[in-house]
Amino acid sequence: MKIVVLAGGLSPERNVSLSSGVMVAEALRSRGHRVALVDLYFGLENWEGTPEEVYDAPAPEKWRRVDHTAPDLEAVKAKRKWKSESQFGPGVLELCAGADAVFLALHGACGEDGRVQAALDLMGIPYTGSGHLGSAIAMDKDLTKRLCAQVGVATPQWKLLEYTEGEIPALSQSLELPLVVKPMDSGSSIGVSIAHSRAELTAALTAGLNFGGRVIVEQYVSGREIQVGVLEEKALPSIEIIPKQGFYDYENKYQPGAAVEVCPAPVDPKLEALLEETAQKVHTLIGLAVYSRSDFIVDAQGKPWFLEINTLPGMTPTSLLPQEAAAVGIDYPALCERILTASLEARKAGR
Incomplete structure (x- = not known):
């Protein structure tokens, strides 16, 4: 072709x-x-x-x-x-x-x-990938979390903020810490900050002005970072990300050696089944097609918290979805061709 x-x-x-x-x-x-x-x-x-x-x-x-x-x-x-x-x-x-x-x-x-x-x-x-409506919904972190919360998917408490520079001092004093501050419609952890102090929250909200002063402030959940891909509407094995320092930010995602990635993630079968079930559930709920990748935090009690879903997961040399596919015997060229073939079928079916 x-x-x-x-x-x-x-x-x-x-x-x-x-x-x-x-x-x-x-x-x-x-x-x-x-x-x-x-x-x-x-x-x-x-x-x-x-x-x-x-x-x-x-x-x-x-x-x-x-x-x-x-x-x-x-x-x-x-x-x-x-x-x-x-x-x-x-x-x-x-x-x-x-x-x-x-x-x-x-x-x-x-x-x-x-x-x-x-x-x-x-x-x-x-x-390739999902249609225009599912893509738009998934990109809106606030709307995605609203839909997920309504069907019982556990997601950290959050609030959508739209603010100006003059409102930052009051917000920094009123919001309950610790918080994750992230742009409402960005990915690759660009612009994401974890605020444990008022000073860190002020800095995070100030940085959020670069994204239009429209951010999600989300309850910080400490735990293991685990992600689950979906390919052709079926979940792939989970992958755990262990940054060598800090959290899984932009640099740790794309610089080789900055994080240890373990696939399949070393979790018990019940948790693996729940992670895969939730990834598929969110994928279907939002109306996505062919492939996606959901991000989770698993807390100290072993409870998974859904964070967000990506409709066009990274396909770089260090990206996660290709590693998950490889774990079930799908090499990189075969993965690309399967995405292509399944997408053409989805378009013909009006998805």
């Missing part, structure tokens, strides 16, 4: 997405597909060949690496020659329209929140 792998985009998770895109493109090529790897935001503006020749172009080496810090999006914008507000760079939609399918290697607010999926739906272009 002719497949366009869309990566990059204008998101704080842009560099993670580019690394995922390189891996996916090379994996699909190894399975005999013709693959065009394209940055959603820049498109073909720096491409000197024909659009068809993009299918034979090697991946830029710099896209393989994930930097220690998230990119400066204003600097990214300044580099684009085409001064348009469009999130789609020059030639992107035309290239997608000429392909058999689009593999979404996008992460974060640009690509994982349903807007790209909706545009492709309107154009009749099949793509």
Whole structure:
């Protein structure tokens, strides 16, 4: 098949997405597909060949690496020659329209929140992963937790805050500690802080202004960090993440050796069954398709607390879903092809 792998985009998770895109493109090529790897935001503006020749172009080496810090999006914008507000760079939609399918290697607010999926739906272009509505719901941490709480899924107490800089002192004094402060619609732990003191809470809320002053403040639950993937609507083995220092933040996620990852997670069979059941339950509840990854904290009493669900899990060299798939004998190229095949079936079924 002719497949366009869309990566990059204008998101704080842009560099993670580019690394995922390189891996996916090379994996699909190894399975005999013709693959065009394209940055959603820049498109073909720096491409000197024909659009068809993009299918034979090697991946830029710099896209393989994930930097220690998230990119400066204003600097990214300044580099684009085409001064348009469009999130789609020059030639992107035309290239997608000429392909058999689009593999979404996008992460974060640009690509994982349903807007790209909706545009492709309107154009009749099949793509991988969940549809536009499920993607939009899952990206909204507040709405996801509301839905989960209503059906008995244990999730830490939370509150959605919308505030200005002038309101931070009062909020810092009134909120009960300890708290996790996270952007309402971001991923890869970008902008996430754990506040144990009033000073830390003030700093976290101040940092939240960079995300529009719209954050989730969530009850901090201490425990083991365990995540469970779903592939073709069935749960994969759980994986435990043990950061060597701090918590599982952006740097610990994408820098090799920063965390120990154990798959299958060393948990008793009853807990494993409950984790897998809950991941599948949330996946179905939100209306997701093909694959996802749910994040949990298991407290000292062995109770799992659902945190959030990701509709386009990372596919970088250090990402978790590929490790979970490998634990049941699915290698990386086979995983990419299964996602592609199942997604085409989901689109035909209207999911």
